Amino acid sequence: MKVAVCVKQIPDPADPGELDIETKTLKRDVKLILDESDSYGVEMALQLVGEDGEVVLVSMVPNNERNGLNNALAMGADSAVLVSDDALAGTDALGTAKVLAAAIRRIEPDLVLAATESSDGYTGTVPEQIAELLELPSVTFAKEVSIADGSVSVKRQTEEGYDEVSCPLPALVSVTAGVVEPRYPSFKGIMAAKSKPVEELTISDLGIDSSQVGWSGGGQEIVSIEPAPEREAGEVIEDEGDGHERIIAFLEELKVI
Amino acid sequence: MGTIWVHAETQDGQVSSITLELLAKARELGDVVAVHAGNDAEAAAAELGAHGASRVLSAGDLDGGLVGPALASAMAGVVDSEAPSAILFGTTYGGRDVAGRLSVKLDAPVITNVVDLIDDGGLVGVEPVFGGTTNVRTRFTSDKPGIFLVRPKSFTAESIDGGPAEVSEIPIPDLGNSGAAKITSQFVEESDGPKLDEAAIVVSGGRGLGEAEKFHLVEDLAAKLGGAAGASRAIVDAGWVPYSYQVGQTGKVVKPDVYIAAGISGATQHMVGMKGSKTIIAINKDPEAPIFSIADLGIIGDVHKVLPALLEALEG
Numbered sequence: 001m002k003v004a005v006c007v008k009q010i011p012d013p014a015d016p017g018e019l020d021i022e023t024k025t026l027k028r029d030v031k032l033i034l035d036e037s038d039s040y041g042v043e044m045a046l047q048l049v050g051e052d053g054e055v056v057l058v059s060m061v062p063n064n065e066r067n068g069l070n071n072a073l074a075m076g077a078d079s080a081v082l083v084s085d086d087a088l089a090g091t092d093a094l095g096t097a098k099v100l101a102a103a104i105r106r107i108e109p110d111l112v113l114a115a116t117e118s119s120d121g122y123t124g125t126v127p128e129q130i131a132e133l134l135e136l137p138s139v140t141f142a143k144e145v146s147i148a149d150g151s152v153s154v155k156r157q158t159e160e161g162y163d164e165v166s167c168p169l170p171a172l173v174s175v176t177a178g179v180v181e182p183r184y185p186s187f188k189g190i191m192a193a194k195s196k197p198v199e200e201l202t203i204s205d206l207g208i209d210s211s212q213v214g215w216s217g218g219g220q221e222i223v224s225i226e227p228a229p230e231r232e233a234g235e236v237i238e239d240e241g242d243g244h245e246r247i248i249a250f251l252e253e254l255k256v257i
Numbered sequence: 258m259g260t261i262w263v264h265a266e267t268q269d270g271q272v273s274s275i276t277l278e279l280l281a282k283a284r285e286l287g288d289v290v291a292v293h294a295g296n297d298a299e300a301a302a303a304e305l306g307a308h309g310a311s312r313v314l315s316a317g318d319l320d321g322g323l324v325g326p327a328l329a330s331a332m333a334g335v336v337d338s339e340a341p342s343a344i345l346f347g348t349t350y351g352g353r354d355v356a357g358r359l360s361v362k363l364d365a366p367v368i369t370n371v372v373d374l375i376d377d378g379g380l381v382g383v384e385p386v387f388g389g390t391t392n393v394r395t396r397f398t399s400d401k402p403g404i405f406l407v408r409p410k411s412f413t414a415e416s417i418d419g420g421p422a423e424v425s426e427i428p429i430p431d432l433g434n435s436g437a438a439k440i441t442s443q444f445v446e447e448s449d450g451p452k453l454d455e456a457a458i459v460v461s462g463g464r465g466l467g468e469a470e471k472f473h474l475v476e477d478l479a480a481k482l483g484g485a486a487g488a489s490r491a492i493v494d495a496g497w498v499p500y501s502y503q504v505g506q507t508g509k510v511v512k513p514d515v516y517i518a519a520g521i522s523g524a525t526q527h528m529v530g531m532k533g534s535k536t537i538i539a540i541n542k543d544p545e546a547p548i549f550s551i552a553d554l555g556i557i558g559d560v561h562k563v564l565p566a567l568l569e570a571l572e573g
């Protein structure tokens with residue numbers, strides 16, 4: 001069994017960079033890391049394929065960045081496909097999905113895994129767009145995944161609880177945080193990652209025209225960027241055994257009790 | 258602005274609150290048509306009409322299939338003849354799937370995480386970034402229908418006593434392989450009291466509670482105030498409470514009259530889900546906790562002292 005896992009490399013959320021108001025682009029000269037959301041997909045894939053399967057990572061960046069990929073390889077993935085091209089800067093979700101779908105098509109996986117949403121873009125549409133482009137069935141928002149007899153069974157999060165969904169392979173599944181507990185790479189894993197194959201591709205290798213990606217390919221544009229109205233802080237007091245009384249007085253003032 | 262499509266989500270004929278919110282905004286913008294999948298279109302037609310939809314285009318029963326591929330195909334099939342100028346989806350499990358599939362079918366982008374829509378010749382979406390500190394306004398540059406994914410609680414639902422919407426069927430084309438996923442069973446997680454995203458009072462707990470066994474303090478207080486209990490992601494990931502409790506960027510957006518945060522630091526991803534609350538009370542032992550910067554009343558103190566004292570006082 002072969003599983004392709006989408007892994008996004010993102011600026012560290014603790015240090016997210018900033019939007020350049022002039023050029024309306026995200027300034028991010030910082031080193032990219034593996035999106036924590038995707039570490040769940042990597043772990044899920046490793047557990048599903050077991051000993052004799054194959055886990056192939058797929059990542060798209062504008063700048064050759066491999067740091068996040070290395071982390072996922074160190075967790076135990078077998079190889080990676082890195083689509084890297086200057087033309088990809090500013091690519092929106094649909095353009096991203098087109099590029100990733102083209103890369104995944106070459107891998108011919110039995111299962112494609114992604115996270116329900118990335119930590120920096122959080123559009124949450126890329127996985128379903130990939131599925132549609134590849135004409136695959138999909139199950140999003142998985143909180144439990146198992147595979148048997150050529151089909152995948154998923155507990156899918158719903159507003160009311162969850163649905164059990166069954167889907168024949170090949171298919172795409174997007175996983176929520178908490179689906180499995182991601183492992184930390186071992187020292188051995190980190191060393192082994194250095195010699196694992198990473199195939200680097202440009203968009204023309206994938207037969208994609210630069211007019212479909214980047215800032216202009218998206219069919220949308222930023223009109224303005226402005227600070228959101230701020231919420232004022234109120235009164236902050238130290239609890240000296242009377243904290244609960246202050247809360248009660250406050251709730252009474254609001255007439256909720 | 259011409260015709261606005263609104264993805265209508267229903268449960269046994271009852272229209273979801275996010276759908277009603279979208280209808281309220283859509284009718285400010287143009288003629289409203291609800292687009293729907295499920296076997297309860299007739300049952301929902303009165304409520305959809307009362308909130309401003311003149312028509313319902315329903316793809317009908319999905320026979321256990323997931324809504325994404327089926328409704329996206331049905332919508333794509335009539336988009337030319339119906340010519341909507343914009344298509345609004347709620348950011349829900351189903352809404353995201355349909356929007357994603359439809360965007361590929363129409364080769365049109367989606368503007369996501371929208372909290373407001375502005376008619377400025379074309380429709381402009383407002384999206385908060387960096388934990389809600391900055392707003393970005395985005396518009397479409399092509400003449401394809403604009404697909405928007407709108408966050409819950411962005412608009413206020415309001416009935417205008419419109420007559421029932423007129424229901425017509427739209428066919429679901431053959432989905433081939435894309436429609437192969439089937440729901441085999443459904444589970445409802447029972448909870449007492451009001452729903453988290455509808456409650457007038459929400460009491461949420463975070464890692465400051467120390468251990469899972471202490472979450473009952475939060476639940477007891479919520480019950481006592483007739484509200485709902487919520488949680489930070491830290492304790493959802495730790496398995497203390499189910500995901501359905503999570504408030505924030507990747508959880509629920511809540512806008513209650515009163516939000517009480519107990520032992521929650523106030524990470525931007527948490528605040529984005531609750532800073533629209535009318536009033537906020539925070540209890541945290543760290544005077545530097547970011548949550549205090551948006552609290553109307555902040556108590557620097559230990560949740561293990563303040564919450565039991567509060568419960569006892571409310572008892573009396």
Ligand SMILES: Cc1cc2nc3c(=O)[nH]c(=O)nc-3n(C[C@H](O)[C@H](O)[C@H](O)COP(=O)(O)OP(=O)(O)OC[C@H]3O[C@@H](n4cnc5c(N)ncnc54)[C@H](O)[C@@H]3O)c2cc1C
Pocket residue numbers: 013036118119120462463464465466467488489490491492503504505506507508509519520521522523524525526527530540541542543546558559560561
């Ligand atoms: C992509 C992404 C999405 C995310 N989405 C969400 C989301 O939807 N919702 C969400 O909540 N988080 C989300 N997070 C996680 C978020 O960044 C924080 O990690 C999380 O909110 C922290 O939860 P917490 O406040 O309970 O824990 P902590 O940050 O550990 O804070 C615990 C607080 O409790 C206080 N405390 C400790 N002991 C006591 C005591 N005895 N009495 C009183 N106070 C005490 C501490 O001072 C501290 O402020 C997301 C993160 C990422 C990267």
Ligand SMILES: Nc1ncnc2c1ncn2[C@@H]1O[C@H](COP(=O)(O)O)[C@@H](O)[C@H]1O
Pocket residue numbers: 006007008009035037038058059060061093096100113114115116117118119121122123124125126127
């Ligand atoms: N540039 C990318 N490279 C690899 N995977 C991606 C990329 N962008 C998005 N994805 C995948 O799609 C998921 C959802 O992303 P998004 O739709 O941006 O929230 C991510 O968590 C990844 O699994």
